[in-house]
Amino acid sequence: MTNNDIIHTEAIVKNYKDNGVVVAAVRGIDLAVKAGEFTAVVGPSGSGKTTFLNIISGLDTPSSGSVRLKGKLVSAMKGKELSDFRRDHIGFIFQAYNLIPVLTVEENIEYIMMLQGVPRARRHARVMEILEDVGMAEYAGRLPSKLSGGQQQRVAIARAMVSRPDLILADEPTANLDSATGAALLDMMRELNQKTGMTFLFSTHDAMIMERADRVITLKDGVVVSDHYARP
Amino acid sequence: MLFYIKLAWRNIFRNKRRTIIAGTAIGIGLASLIFTGAMMKGMETNMMQAATASFLGEGQVHGVGFRETQAVETVVTYADDVMAKLRMEPLVDKVTARTLSMAMITAPSGVNGVLLVGVNPETEKDLSQMDDTIQKGVYFEGHNGRDIILGSKLAEILELGLGDRVVVTVAQAHSGDLSQEMFRVSGIFHFNLKEMDSGFAFIRISKAQQMLGLGNAVHQVAFRFKQIKNSIDPALPLWKSYSVKGNEAVSWMEILPQMKAVADMNSMSVIMLVVILGAVVTFGIINTLFMSLYERMFEFAVLRAVGTRAGGLRKLILFEAGALAVVSIGIGLILGFILTAIFVKVGIDYRGLEFAGTTIKDMIYPEMELWQFIVFPIGVFFFTMVVGIYPAWVAGRLNVADALRKSL
Numbered sequence: 265m266t267n268n269d270i271i272h273t274e275a276i277v278k279n280y281k282d283n284g285v286v287v288a289a290v291r292g293i294d295l296a297v298k299a300g301e302f303t304a305v306v307g308p309s310g311s312g313k314t315t316f317l318n319i320i321s322g323l324d325t326p327s328s329g330s331v332r333l334k335g336k337l338v339s340a341m342k343g344k345e346l347s348d349f350r351r352d353h354i355g356f357i358f359q360a361y362n363l364i365p366v367l368t369v370e371e372n373i374e375y376i377m378m379l380q381g382v383p384r385a386r387r388h389a390r391v392m393e394i395l396e397d398v399g400m401a402e403y404a405g406r407l408p409s410k411l412s413g414g415q416q417q418r419v420a421i422a423r424a425m426v427s428r429p430d431l432i433l434a435d436e437p438t439a440n441l442d443s444a445t446g447a448a449l450l451d452m453m454r455e456l457n458q459k460t461g462m463t464f465l466f467s468t469h470d471a472m473i474m475e476r477a478d479r480v481i482t483l484k485d486g487v488v489v490s491d492h493y494a495r496p
Numbered sequence: 497m498l499f500y501i502k503l504a505w506r507n508i509f510r511n512k513r514r515t516i517i518a519g520t521a522i523g524i525g526l527a528s529l530i531f532t533g534a535m536m537k538g539m540e541t542n543m544m545q546a547a548t549a550s551f552l553g554e555g556q557v558h559g560v561g562f563r564e565t566q567a568v569e570t571v572v573t574y575a576d577d578v579m580a581k582l583r584m585e586p587l588v589d590k591v592t593a594r595t596l597s598m599a600m601i602t603a604p605s606g607v608n609g610v611l612l613v614g615v616n617p618e619t620e621k622d623l624s625q626m627d628d629t630i631q632k633g634v635y636f637e638g639h640n641g642r643d644i645i646l647g648s649k650l651a652e653i654l655e656l657g658l659g660d661r662v663v664v665t666v667a668q669a670h671s672g673d674l675s676q677e678m679f680r681v682s683g684i685f686h687f688n689l690k691e692m693d694s695g696f697a698f699i700r701i702s703k704a705q706q707m708l709g710l711g712n713a714v715h716q717v718a719f720r721f722k723q724i725k726n727s728i729d730p731a732l733p734l735w736k737s738y739s740v741k742g743n744e745a746v747s748w749m750e751i752l753p754q755m756k757a758v759a760d761m762n763s764m765s766v767i768m769l770v771v772i773l774g775a776v777v778t779f780g781i782i783n784t785l786f787m788s789l790y791e792r793m794f795e796f797a798v799l800r801a802v803g804t805r806a807g808g809l810r811k812l813i814l815f816e817a818g819a820l821a822v823v824s825i826g827i828g829l830i831l832g833f834i835l836t837a838i839f840v841k842v843g844i845d846y847r848g849l850e851f852a853g854t855t856i857k858d859m860i861y862p863e864m865e866l867w868q869f870i871v872f873p874i875g876v877f878f879f880t881m882v883v884g885i886y887p888a889w890v891a892g893r894l895n896v897a898d899a900l901r902k903s904l
Contacts, residue, residue: 314901323801324897344805351803358900362798366506378499379803423802 269332270431270463271297271320276329278315278486289315290326291486297465297479299430302457304466304473307483313467316483317433320465321354322346334430351379355424355462357434361416363408363423369395370404373423380427394422397459398452414445421453425462435467443472450476500808504815508823511788518784519823522876525773526828527835529872532769534836534862535844536762542860544724547755548748550687551624553592553718554727557582557738557745562715568597568669571713573742582719587734589722592619593714595704600665601646601697603654610650610697612666614704614714623720626685626698633658633683641703644679648686649694656681664697668709675707688848770875777876778883785817785887796891797899806892813891817884818877825873832869836862 278290290312297303305313318324320331322338331339333353341349363372373394374387382390395401398418408416417437424432434453438446454476457464466473474480474494482490508515548554557578559570572578575593582591595614600607617636621627627635631648644664646656656662658681665676679699687693705711721727726734727747738745749756789796796809843859 315897318897318900321801323900344807347800347803347805350801356798356801358798360794362795364503364795364799366503366510375499376802379808 268298269296270299270301270334271295271465272332273320274330276316276319276331277327278312278319278324279327288486290319292329293483293486293488295481295488295491297463299463300457300461301478302454302464302476303479303481304468304477305481305483306468306474308469310485311483312486313483314435315486317435317465317467321356321433322350351376352427353430355427355429355432357417357420357424357432357437359436359439361408361413361420361440363416363419365408368405368407369400369411369419372408372419373426376423376427390426391422394426397425397456398422412445413441414449417441417445417449418452421449421456425456425460428460428462430463432462432464433467434464436469437466438468438470438472446470447472497811500812501815501819504812505819507788507812508816508819514784514787515820515823518780519820519827521780522777522820522824522880523827523829523831525777526825526872526876527831528773529766529770529875530828530832530868531835531839531862532766533868533872534864535839535860536766537863537865538844538861540759540762541724541863542858543755543758544728544748545858547752548720548724548727549625550629550689551626551692552748552751553623554720554724555718555734555745555747556751557717557719557743558715560742560744563744563746563751566596566598568667568708568710568715571669571710571715572717575714575717576712578717578738578743582717582738585734587721587723587726587732589720590619590623591717591719592616592623593701594620594716594718595701595708595710596715597666597704597708599697601650601654602663602665603656603660605655606653608650608654609695611695612664612704613696613698614701614708615698616701623718625687629685629687630683631686633681635683636700637682640680640682641700642677642679643682643700645683645685645698646681647693647696648684649690650697651681651684653694656684658682658684664699664707666707668707669713670709673709675709677703677707774879777879781817781820781880781883782887784820785813785884786890788816789813789887789891793894793899796894797896800894800896801900806894809894810888810892813888814881814884817880817887821877821880824880825876828876829869829873832872833864836864840864 273293273295276290276293279286279288293316305316307313315324319326322341326339329339330337336349338349367375370391373391377387377390392401392404395404398421400415400418400422403411403415408419411419438449441449450472453464456462466477477494479493481488557572559572561567562570579591579593582588593616597612599610599612601610621635635645636643644662651657660681661678662681663676663678665674667673668675705713726732728749735745735747799809839862843861846860847858
């Protein structure tokens with residue numbers, strides 16, 4: 265592990281029971297991701313991508329092995345400590361946007377800062393700033409139901425980034441979007457990555473993401489079968 | 497906290513129909529409680545009035561031991577003073593004196609035992625409903641000391657009508673000698689109470705005192721308060737202040753303990769209704785909350801993923817239960833008020849029903865009181881929050897990874 269590593273995993277294994285049968289979703293992954301990388305984790309369905317990302321973020325616990333984020337042993341954290349760590353250091357972008365439907369765009373984005381105890385005025389200022397970055401400033405007062413899929417995903421990106429986390433985990437962020445919208449979003453995320461230095465880690469099948477990624481890690485049957493930098 | 501309250505309030509209206517239906521179900525429960533509470537209060541008041549207004553009075557003063565022995569010698573000590581003082585009491589409305597003795601009444605067709613009551617016609621009609629219950633004849637007109645008023649059932653048994661002669665025999669106080677007098681039936685009353693209609697006979701008090709050798713003494717001073725609630729206040733100083741010098745002052749509740757039992761039964765009925773309605777409401781709330789919970793598992797997983805603590809999610813669910821309670825209480829208060837107000841106006845007709853020694857003479861009107869609109873809603877709110885603990889606990893134990901995986 266180097267000082268510049270945002271993520272460091274050692275021998276991650278994850279088994280779970282499915283109808284009484286033990287399934288090995290991840291079979292021993294060692295990985296280091298540096299700060300600022302724009303990395304895609306690819307592989308067919310069932311390769312363990314989503315499970316691996318869940319373990320990195322602390323949403324799931326490994327059966328064995330360790331995960332460090334910014335040097336902190338995430339795999340040993342529990343309860344409030346883990347929730348607070350995720351709140352402060354990790355942003356999430358999901359395939360199905362998952363905005364809270366009864367909250368406006370602004371309220372959805374400010375939610376994490378509300379959890380962090382940021383005062384209202386600062387929250388508003390930061391939300392408007394990030395909405396400008398994602399091109400959604402005029403939609404601050406709208407409900408998600410009034411937005412298109414692409415717009416909702418922009419808001420989801422803004423939500424993930426608003427508290428300036430160290431790491432953004434994106435699980436199939438373009439899966440529900442048409443290719444043009446998906447491409448535009450990816451270009452925007454790439455731009456934000458370069459502008460802010462936030463690390464982006466994608467779990468994806470999408471070739472468009474692979475084309476834009478600095479590094480592509482391929483999983484198959486729970487192990488890394490290839491790991492190469494597309495760009496130095 | 498305010499954010500969760502705002503989110504909870506908006507969440508329960510995501511499915512307006514379900515919330516309105518669940519809220520109405522709980523609200524109907526609350527409305528039933530309000531109405532039942534008002535109805536029970538009205539019934540209690542009605543039965544109190546029926547019990548006390550017909551003949552009993554709201555309070556009585558006797559010589560100590562008279563209620564147990566009914567001994568003719570046991571009279572109210574210093575009765576004139578007692579009556580004078582009672583008439584001066586600010587809380588007391590009406591006062592009357594009576595003699596009470598067992599007697600034999602002999603008619604051509606038979607003989608019957610009765611309770612012979614000597615009354616002052618003027619003061620008696622102010623306190624009891626004697627004059628209103630006369631079915632045939634008159635209520636002590638003129639000054640004829642040989643007038644006697646019998647119960648309708650007694651008259652039937654002895655085959656007596658107006659103007660018929662009867663002989664009344666009593667045992668005199670102190671000596672025990674028998675005293676007999678002839679009377680003429682001047683009136684027949686009908687209280688619609690079997691005990692009174694078959695077992696009571698009324699004559700003028702002066703005649704009764706003479707027959708019983710009492711002089712000016714009386715067995716009972718009955719009185720009525722200006723406000724009936726004073727009659728059920730055991731801490732009222734009046735009871736003690738007239739329970740002196742060989743007398744005891746008691747309220748109608750002690751004279752008719754079965755009425756207190758009725759009041760206790762009413763309270764128990766309300767408690768049982770609360771329990772039954774509570775069980776119905778419990779399942780309604782849990783069903784609604786769990787349906788809403790399972791529909792939003794992925795959303796909760798996302799909230800946990802972005803950093804919401806388990807306790808935060810539990811708070812959210814509890815606030816949703818609270819919001820549902822508020823909606824339900826609003827609906828219930830409106831329904832309860834309307835339902836109760838209708839019957840406060842039109843009343844409920846149980847007239848003629850004999851219960852616990854009294855006959856319901858008047859329509860029963862529910863009595864709306866402020867506490868019904870405060871205590872019951874607070875109970876519903878508290879109950880809903882308690883019931884919401886289980887779904888909140890389940891939400892907090894959500895396995896985030898499983899919820900994210902199953903929902904995709």
